[in-house]
Amino acid sequence: MSSTAIGMIETKGFVAALAAADAMVKAANVTITDRQEVGDGLVAVVIAGEVGAVKAATEAGAETASQVGELVSVHVIPRPHAELGNHFDTSAT
Amino acid sequence: MSTSLDLRAVIADVVREVVADLVGPAAPAPSTPAPGTPATPAPPAGVAGAEHVTPPTLRERVEAVRIGDDADLDRFARHLLALFENPKNRQDLRAGRLRFRLAGGAAAAESADRPAQRIDTGAVTERQVRAAAEAGRRLVLGRRAVLTPLAREKARALGVPIEKER
Numbered sequence: 001m002s003s004t005a006i007g008m009i010e011t012k013g014f015v016a017a018l019a020a021a022d023a024m025v026k027a028a029n030v031t032i033t034d035r036q037e038v039g040d041g042l043v044a045v046v047i048a049g050e051v052g053a054v055k056a057a058t059e060a061g062a063e064t065a066s067q068v069g070e071l072v073s074v075h076v077i078p079r080p081h082a083e084l085g086n087h088f089d090t091s092a093t
Numbered sequence: 094m095s096t097s098l099d100l101r102a103v104i105a106d107v108v109r110e111v112v113a114d115l116v117g118p119a120a121p122a123p124s125t126p127a128p129g130t131p132a133t134p135a136p137p138a139g140v141a142g143a144e145h146v147t148p149p150t151l152r153e154r155v156e157a158v159r160i161g162d163d164a165d166l167d168r169f170a171r172h173l174l175a176l177f178e179n180p181k182n183r184q185d186l187r188a189g190r191l192r193f194r195l196a197g198g199a200a201a202a203e204s205a206d207r208p209a210q211r212i213d214t215g216a217v218t219e220r221q222v223r224a225a226a227e228a229g230r231r232l233v234l235g236r237r238a239v240l241t242p243l244a245r246e247k248a249r250a251l252g253v254p255i256e257k258e259r
Contacts (some may be wrong), residue, residue: 048110055242055243055246057242058241058242058243059218059219059242059243059244062216062218062241063216063218065216065221066214066215066216067215068240070214070237071215071216072239073239074216074239074240074241074242075134075242076242
């Protein structure tokens with residue numbers, strides 16, 4: 001897993017986040033590594049996997065989230081720095 | 094015999110003068126291209142008077158012309174008139190040896206001409222970008238529209254302009 005990327009989808013509302021997470025793990029070979037609820041209904045799901053898989057997964061997840069609820073943001077970090085793992089629960093080192 | 098030689102010499106002189114008059118005044122015209130016409134290669138001003146020794150590289154010329162607004166169009170028309178005063182350039186233009194192409198700002202002008210497709214909310218996916226590219230549209234994203242990473246890559250690859258409102 002040397003070329004591990006992380007992808008993040010943030011939605012407003014739990015249901016959209018859950019639907020997005022489901023769509024992501026079904027769309028490509030990725031794993032869900034974290035779920036963050038920061039309040040005000042914002043839920044973020046973090047996935048990890050190969051760069052191409054993560055991009056495809058976030059694409060599917062974003063589409064599902066916007067259909068089910070409200071999509072806030074989507075982002076992919078192709079090669080996260082190891083330092084990130086010390087402060088965030090990315091599990092992508 | 095001598096009279097015919099003299100006559101020949103006189104005719105040669107007259108022809109030389111006439112040719113010099115035809116070519117001479119027109120020659121400096123293209124060396125001062127219309128102001129603001131960028132990326133115009135220097136026309137062969139010095140070659141015009143030099144007894145038809147046109148280098149083969151100058152046989153076909155393509156001048157880059159930037160036309161972004163009415164002023165540019167006006168400048169280009171004046172430049173064209175100046176070119177037309179030179180008989181050699183006139184022949185080149187008629188024969189298609191001197192051609193013009195749009196330079197630089199063509200892409201920007203094209204993106205402004207494209208009809209806008211507005212997306213206000215939700216995910217903007219790769220599929221939508223591809224559809225916009227096929228329809229020849231540009232994308233205008235509202236504040237709450239989210240562009241996915243794959244869609245951004247696709248837009249760059251297909252040259253679809255995306256504007257995001259803030």
